[in-house]
Amino acid sequence: MIPTFQHFINGQAHTASDGGLMELFSPVNEQVHARAARGTAADVSAAVAAARRQLDGGAWSKLSGADRGQLIHRLADLVERDAGKIADMDATCIGRPPIEPRLLDLPNAIGTLRTSAGWADKIEGRTIPTPGYMGVKTLSYTQREPVGVVGAIVPWNTPFMITCWKVGPLLAAGCTVVIKPSEETPSSALHLAALCKEAGIPDGVVNVVTGTGEVVGQALCSHPGVEKITFTGSTEVGRIIQRTAGPLFKRVSLELGGKSPQIVFEDASIDAAVRGCAMGLFFNQGQVCAAGTRILVQRWIAEKFSAALASAASAIKVGDPSKEGVTMGPVAKKEQFERVNRYIDAGLAEGAKLLAGGLAERGKGYFVKPTIFAEASNDMSIAREEIFGPVGTIIPFDTEEEAIALANDTDYGLGATVWTSDVSRAHRVAQAVKAGAIGVNCWAPIDPRLPWGGMKTSGIGRECGLSGVLAYTEEKVITVLVG
Ligand code: NDP
Numbered sequence: 001m002i003p004t005f006q007h008f009i010n011g012q013a014h015t016a017s018d019g020g021l022m023e024l025f026s027p028v029n030e031q032v033h034a035r036a037a038r039g040t041a042a043d044v045s046a047a048v049a050a051a052r053r054q055l056d057g058g059a060w061s062k063l064s065g066a067d068r069g070q071l072i073h074r075l076a077d078l079v080e081r082d083a084g085k086i087a088d089m090d091a092t093c094i095g096r097p098p099i100e101p102r103l104l105d106l107p108n109a110i111g112t113l114r115t116s117a118g119w120a121d122k123i124e125g126r127t128i129p130t131p132g133y134m135g136v137k138t139l140s141y142t143q144r145e146p147v148g149v150v151g152a153i154v155p156w157n158t159p160f161m162i163t164c165w166k167v168g169p170l171l172a173a174g175c176t177v178v179i180k181p182s183e184e185t186p187s188s189a190l191h192l193a194a195l196c197k198e199a200g201i202p203d204g205v206v207n208v209v210t211g212t213g214e215v216v217g218q219a220l221c222s223h224p225g226v227e228k229i230t231f232t233g234s235t236e237v238g239r240i241i242q243r244t245a246g247p248l249f250k251r252v253s254l255e256l257g258g259k260s261p262q263i264v265f266e267d268a269s270i271d272a273a274v275r276g277c278a279m280g281l282f283f284n285q286g287q288v289c290a291a292g293t294r295i296l297v298q299r300w301i302a303e304k305f306s307a308a309l310a311s312a313a314s315a316i317k318v319g320d321p322s323k324e325g326v327t328m329g330p331v332a333k334k335e336q337f338e339r340v341n342r343y344i345d346a347g348l349a350e351g352a353k354l355l356a357g358g359l360a361e362r363g364k365g366y367f368v369k370p371t372i373f374a375e376a377s378n379d380m381s382i383a384r385e386e387i388f389g390p391v392g393t394i395i396p397f398d399t400e401e402e403a404i405a406l407a408n409d410t411d412y413g414l415g416a417t418v419w420t421s422d423v424s425r426a427h428r429v430a431q432a433v434k435a436g437a438i439g440v441n442c443w444a445p446i447d448p449r450l451p452w453g454g455m456k457t458s459g460i461g462r463e464c465g466l467s468g469v470l471a472y473t474e475e476k477v478i479t480v481l482v483g
C-alpha cells in the first residue's frame with residue numbers, strides 16, 4: 001500500500017485545494033514509494049492565515065518564553081521517542097543507509113530542539129544610557145519580538161535535521177511557521193508537525209504545505225502575510241528567493257551551497273586526514289552543503305595522500321542501503337545522478353587524473369561510485385562548481401600562502417578543514433580562510449549550540465545557537481521620558 005501524505009494546516013490534514021497529488025520515487029529501485037499533496041497558492045494562503053491567527057491574539061501569542069520552552073522540550077521528547085521511525089522516513093526518501101540519520105541527523109535535531117527550548121526564556125533586551133532628550137532624562141531599553149510568520153523552505157539532503165534547525169529556534173523566539181519541505185522528502189516534516197500537536201503546541205503554529213518550489217515556495221516568498229523566509233538549498237534558488245522576497249522587504253536567511261576546501265599540510269597525520277577527508281567527501285553520498293570536495297594537499301605528500309584517499313574511496317560498498325555491509329546508497333534522484341555524471345565527464349575532459357570511481361553506468365537505481373580526481377587545478381569546473389555527489393578533487397600546493405589563496409579562490413564560503421600538527425599554523429590558516437565554519441583536524445563539527453552559515457555565495461545569516469534564535473526576532477527600542 002503506497003502512503004499518501006496531505007498538508008498539515010491548522011492542526012489538520014488537508015488535501016490540496018484542487019485535489020492534486022505528486023508521486024515520490026525511490027532512488028534505489030525507481031518505483032513510486034509514496035504520494036503527496038501538490039500544494040497550491042490557495043493552500044499556502046490557508047496555512048499563512050492559520051499561522052497569523054496564532055500571532056494576532058491566539059493562544060501562542062499569550063505564552064511566556066518559559067511556557068514555549070517547556071513545549072519545545074516536550075516536542076524534543078516525542079522526537080526522541082520516534083527517532084528511529086523519523087530516520088527511516090528520511091532514509092527511504094533519499095536512499096540513504098538509515099544508520100546515518102540515526103547516528104547524526106536525529107541526535108542533532110533533538111539537540112537543536114533542546115538548545116532552542118533553553119533559549120526561549122532568555123531572549124533579553126538591554127538598557128542603553130543616553131544623554132537624554134532635549135535636556136530631560138530618559139530611559140531607553142530594547143526588547144526582542146518575534147519576527148512574525150515564517151516561511152521555511154527545506155532541501156532533501158538532511159531534511160528532518162534542517163527542518164529542526166528552523167523550527168526549534170523560531171518557536172523559541174515566538175514565531176509561527178509554514179514549512180515547505182522538498183518534493184522528495186515531505187514525510188518527516190509532516191511527522192514533526194503532528195508531534196507539535198501532540199506536544200500541546202497550539203494548532204496553526206506549525207503548518208506544512210507540500211508541493212513544488214515553483215508554486216508553494218514562490219507563493220510563500222511573495223505572500224504579504226509572511227514576514228520572513230528561511231531557506232536552505234542551492235545558491236541558484238537562493239538568488240530567485242532574494243528576487244521575489246527582496247522587493248517585499250521580507251527578512252531572508254539563506255543557507256546555500258559550498259565548495260569547501262580541506263587543506264592537508266605535510267605535517268598532518270596522514271591517516272587521520274585521509275579518514276576525515278573521506279568522511280567530509282562521502283558522508284550522505286556527498287550530498288552535503290559543507291562537503292569538503294576541494295582537497296588541497298601539500299605537494300610533498302600529495303602522491304602518498306592521494307593513493308590513500310583513493311583506496312579509502314574504493315573500499316566503500318555502494319548499493320541498496322537495506323543490504324548488509326552497504327555503506328553508501330544511491331544519489332537521491334535522477335537529476336542528481338545525471339548532474340554528478342556530467343561533472344565526472346568534465347573532470348576527465350579537463351585532464352584531471354582519475355584515481356577511483358568514474359562514470360556511473362545507468363542501471364536500476366541512481367548509484368555512483370565514490371570518485372577521486374587528482375593532479376587537478378583550481379580552475380577546472382570540478383574544482384569550482386558544487387557537484388553535490390561523491391566526487392573529490394585533489395589539488396597540490398607548495399606553501400601555506402598558496403594554500404590560503406587557493407582555499408579562498410572560490411565563490412563559496414561555507415566550511416573548510418585544516419589538517420596540521422602545527423598549532424600556530426592551524427590558527428593562522430583558520431583565521432585567513434573565508435568560510436563560516438572551520439574544522440581543525442576534524443570535518444564540519446556541527447553542533448546545535450554553534451552558529452552555522454556561510455560567507456560569500458554560501459548564504460546570508462546564521463542558524464543554530466543563540467544567533468539562530470535571534471535571527472527570528474526584531475529588535476525594538478523604547479524610550480521613556482522620566483523627567
Ligand atoms: P534546491 O535549491 O533545488 O531546493 C531547495 C528547496 O527550495 C526545495 O524545497 C525546493 O523545492 C525549493 N525551491 C525550488 N525552487 C524554488 C523557487 N523557485 N522558489 C522557492 N523555493 C524553491 O536545493 P536542493 O533541495 O537540491 O538541495 C541541494 C542544495 O542545498 C545544495 O546546493 C546544497 O549545498 C544546499 N544545502 C545547503 C545547506 C546549508 O546549510 N548551507 C544544507 C543543505 C543543503 P522542490 O522540492 O520543488 O525542489
